[in-house]
Amino acid sequence: MLIAMNDYFRRELQRRQLKLTPPRRLVFEALQNGGPLTMSELIRRTQPAVDRASVYRTVARFEQIEILHHLIVGGRKVIELTERFTGHHHHLSCVRCGQLQDVHDEPLEAALQRLADTHGFDAHNHVIEVSGVCRACATQAAA
Amino acid sequence: MLIAMNDYFRRELQRRQLKLTPPRRLVFEALQNGGPLTMSELIRRTQPAVDRASVYRTVARFEQIEILHHLIVGGRKVIELTERFTGHHHHLSCVRCGQLQDVHDEPLEAALQRLADTHGFDAHNHVIEVSGVCRACATQAAA
């Protein structure tokens, strides 16, 4: 799985005639291992090997070629690999601890599709964010 | 309707022992009239009557007391009045014409609730954005 992902990543760069450099590989790996990250967290995790400016440039480039995308969770912009790498999913965002949980649910997807159809809307993409309190934090609060 | 909204706004400030000042009224009115706005757009629309810093402070305060909240539209962070003022809804965002369509759907809400329950997650709030092509743009493209 990881091998396949790296392989796809490498070929995607080749296809666009972009070079596979250490900064690019490190940014990709940080996201691969660390899930959705804020920009500053991504910068922190690639330091000191990669300069801030290069992280910004790499993120912008990767966004163009749809290797990663950004979304806003809990009012914060976070970056994650696209669905090609992560599969289609949404986020449960805990307002206490800030942790993100990936979820996927077919009934939800189906309901969304029907809603779009009802309005004659050709849905290409969608983002869902649910904020609340995760099980761990709820348990802790009760203790 | 507008009178009732302003009334609720005024009482909500009173209840929290916050003063109804011109800057606060202007920020509220800008959102009431202009729908979801980015921070910089909100600042622009309240200038020169209100200082930038005051807009930031007002937005933060209003968020605390749930007069407004953040959401995602087209990948950008925007600010809009809360459901108390707008009703619970989500957005269909057309990538062609940029128009936002407000929608509400019970089956979708139910599916989301069940998903949260499955994960032991106490959902407080959620934001859904669907991007695609609206009926009008699809019709036009076909013609």
Added chain:
DNA sequence: GTGCTTGCAAAGAGTTTGCAACGCC
């Protein structure tokens, strides 16, 4: 009158850009 709120200005984050050096293909 009292204490919250504001405008101003400056500080602090976060992000972008120019340019010479570097290294992938």
Added chain:
DNA sequence: GGCGTTGCAAACTCTTTGCAAGCAC
């Protein structure tokens, strides 16, 4: 070896903060 890419540093934009003056209640 050529040209895309990087690191560095400075510029820029966005957001926050300290403080004295102002105003809603």
